[in-house]
Amino acid sequence: MTTLLQVENVTVRFGGLVALNNVSFTLNPGEIVGLIGPNGAGKTTLFSTLVGLVKPSEGRIVIEGERIDGKRPHQVARHGMTKTFQNVSLFPDMNVRDNVVVAALSHSNLADARRTADAALERLGLASIADAEVADLTFPQRALVEVARAMATRARILLLDEVMAALNPAEMDAVMDVLSSLRDEGLTLFVVEHHMRAIMRLCDRILALQFGGLIASGTPAEIAANPVVIEAYLGREKSKEA
Numbered sequence: 289m290t291t292l293l294q295v296e297n298v299t300v301r302f303g304g305l306v307a308l309n310n311v312s313f314t315l316n317p318g319e320i321v322g323l324i325g326p327n328g329a330g331k332t333t334l335f336s337t338l339v340g341l342v343k344p345s346e347g348r349i350v351i352e353g354e355r356i357d358g359k360r361p362h363q364v365a366r367h368g369m370t371k372t373f374q375n376v377s378l379f380p381d382m383n384v385r386d387n388v389v390v391a392a393l394s395h396s397n398l399a400d401a402r403r404t405a406d407a408a409l410e411r412l413g414l415a416s417i418a419d420a421e422v423a424d425l426t427f428p429q430r431a432l433v434e435v436a437r438a439m440a441t442r443a444r445i446l447l448l449d450e451v452m453a454a455l456n457p458a459e460m461d462a463v464m465d466v467l468s469s470l471r472d473e474g475l476t477l478f479v480v481e482h483h484m485r486a487i488m489r490l491c492d493r494i495l496a497l498q499f500g501g502l503i504a505s506g507t508p509a510e511i512a513a514n515p516v517v518i519e520a521y522l523g524r525e526k527s528k529e530a
């Protein structure tokens with residue numbers, strides 16, 4: 289399988305803090321990869337670095353043979369990768385369609401952006417609420433509008449940062465069905481979620497991050513059985529639930 293995204297030895301320092309430490313991995317077309325790790329592990333920093341909001345101190349980021357590290361977010365978007373923003377993505381006073389149109393404007397004029405937005409809303413089953421204000425939506429609808437915004441940039445690689453955080457299990461299942469269908473159509477999804485059940489069900493492969501370093505990668509079953517991961521993350525979550 290051809291590699292879509294290649295991350296090689298990426299290190300990010302914020303002053304004296306090493307937020308990412310020599311991180312290397314690849315993403316293939318048409319897979320859902322999960323990124324797990326305790327708070328502060330560097331998950332959001334990794335997403336920000338991939339899309340050009342944070343410049344890596346060291347390392348290379350390559351999409352289909354072309355280096356994108358050091359490029360600005362709008363340039364990275366043209367290479368087909370975009371991310372949602374943890375907590376703050378949507379404009380609450382704007383309607384659903386306009387929220388998505390704004391994202392589509394990154395690569396097209398207003399008429400094209402409207403068409404792209406409507407296609408994304410249609411695809412995600414949101415056409416009937418296109419005129420609703422975001423503030424009036426349910427949490428799962430908001431999650432899907434975030435996905436629609438990412439799709440409207442014509443991204444092939446969507447980085448989803450805790451878009452399901454506010455959802456109950458049934459709502460999560462519904463959103464995960466949509467995400468799985470996008471994967472089946474060839475999109476690549478890289479997903480941060482705290483809910484282990486969701487990550488385990490949704491992902492083809494999982495990467496585990498701790499203190500800025502990758503400590504494991506594998507299938508959900510391999511990750512669930514990995515003693516290093518259990519110690520670093522799952523064990524802690526389990527003891528919290530107990």
Ligand SMILES: Nc1ncnc2c1ncn2[C@@H]1O[C@H](COP(=O)(O)OP(=O)(O)O)[C@@H](O)[C@H]1O
Nearest residue numbers: 302305307325326327328329330331332333334
């Ligand atoms: N812009 C920044 N400047 C300085 N430190 C940062 C910045 N962004 C994140 N950090 C620090 O980097 C570490 C990783 O944070 P983050 O990537 O947000 O973790 P996660 O998303 O896994 O919870 C944390 O110690 C955080 O305080």
Ligand SMILES: [Mg+2]
Nearest residue numbers: 331332333374
């Ligand atoms: Mg985060």
